[in-house]
Amino acid sequence: MRPRLVFVHGVGGPRDATAELAAWTDALASGMRKAGHCDVAAALSDGTVDRAFVHYGDLFRPAQAQGGAVEIQDDASAEILLELLDEMLAGLSDPLPEAPTAEQDRYRAKILAHARAQTAPRPQEQGAMAAVRRALDVATTVLSAPLFRGLGQWAAPKLMVRDLGQVARYLARRESDGTGRALDVGIRGRVARELALGATxxxxxxxxxxxxxxxxxxxxxxxxxxVTLGSPLGMRTVVWPRLVPRPPCTPEQVGAWLNFFDPDDPVAVRPRLEDDFGPNSARIRPESRRVDSVGLWVHPAVLYLAQPGVAGPVAEALRTALAGER
Structure with a gap:
């Protein structure tokens, strides 16, 4: 059986799975070449390594939804969304090296304090839509501040809330995927189908x-x-307490776990997962490694994959599997 590489995407709008597979593969191959693994990079493109891209974004989009719509309907998802925003803002509270002056630091702290205050309940407003309006107010506050241009993939507050809302909707575990199954069950089913075919x-x-x-x-x-990239698994207020099963640990049949984070990635809050995840029976724990990308928005998967520090270990694992094939 050929070595198999499986990609799983994160939040976002509609995706062309074929185009995404090509883009992720190209980025990874670029990183492999930078790391000196040109032979494995070639194996990605010539079919020696089987590749798959798991797509589940369509499950978040009810048929009646319009592009960019905020699709949260239940109170539980809305409250998780506000908790998620608050924890992200807390993670942004460290002073930035590119904001060295005391005046800029005070301005940054003031904006963050105001934005976090906006997540608080308002007695006169109840329900999911009121919570979504508060989330939109928070997003508007941070996206309009120049010192937070690092959140710039989200060109509009509505897009930021839509994307983060997907995390909330998954963790709420209450919504249907349209086929009678819970949304989170349907999403995991997409991944499970690919894993059943094997994943090196x-x-x-x-x-x-x-x-x-x-x-x-x-x-x-x-x-x-x-390999986990830009992961929110360590978010102690929102994600980590809601993980199933508990207590969180390395999955049993995982031979190694590398977790990569960029310190400027607003999604990778509490990125050192070894502090919060126990070992499996083989004593495998996550190993977190820092990477540094260039640009204002460092969260995209292709930026991580193009890093030689990320692509190198992937190449080494695939090379070992290729050697076993021979």
Whole structure:
């Protein structure tokens, strides 16, 4: 059986799975070449390594939804969304090296304090839509402040709330995927189908790291290397307490787990997962490694994949599997 590389995406709008697979593969191959693994980079494109891209974004989009719509309907998801925003803002509270003056630091602290205050309940407003309005107010506050341009993938508050709302909707575990199953169950089912076909290396990004971690526990599958990129798994207020199963630990059949984070990634709050995840029976724990990308918005998967520090270990795992094939 050929070595198999499986990608799992995170939040966002509609995706072309074929185009995404090509883009993620190209970025990873670029990183491999930078790391000196040109032979494995070539194997990605010539079919020697089987590749798959797990797509589940369509499950978040009810048929009647319009592009960019905020699709939260239940109170539980709305409250999780506000908690998520608050924890992200708390993670942004450290002074930035590019904001060296005391005046800029005071301005930054003032904006953050105002934004976090906006997450608080308003006695005169109840229900999911009121909570979504508060979330939109928070997003408007931070996206309009120049010192938070690092959140710039979200060109509008509505897009920021929509994307973060997907995390909330998954963790709420109350919504249907349109087929009678719970939304989170349907999403994990997409990942489980690919894992059933085998995965030498599983690379997951953002919300996809939560989905993949839970799927590997729910339906154990042998994975030589699990790679998590820009993961919110360590968010102690929102994500970590809601993970299933508990207490959180490395999935049983994972042979190694590398977790990569960029310190400027607003989604990777509390990125050192070894502090919060126990070992499996083989004593495998997550190993967190820092990368540094160039640009204002460092969360995209392709930026992580193009890093030689990320692509190198993936190449080494695939090379070992290729050697075993021979």
């Amino acid at each position: 290396v599983l690379v997951a990004h953002s919300l996809g790291t939560v989905v993949s971690w839970e799927t590997l526990h729910e339906r154990p599958s042998p994975v030589r290397l699990l």
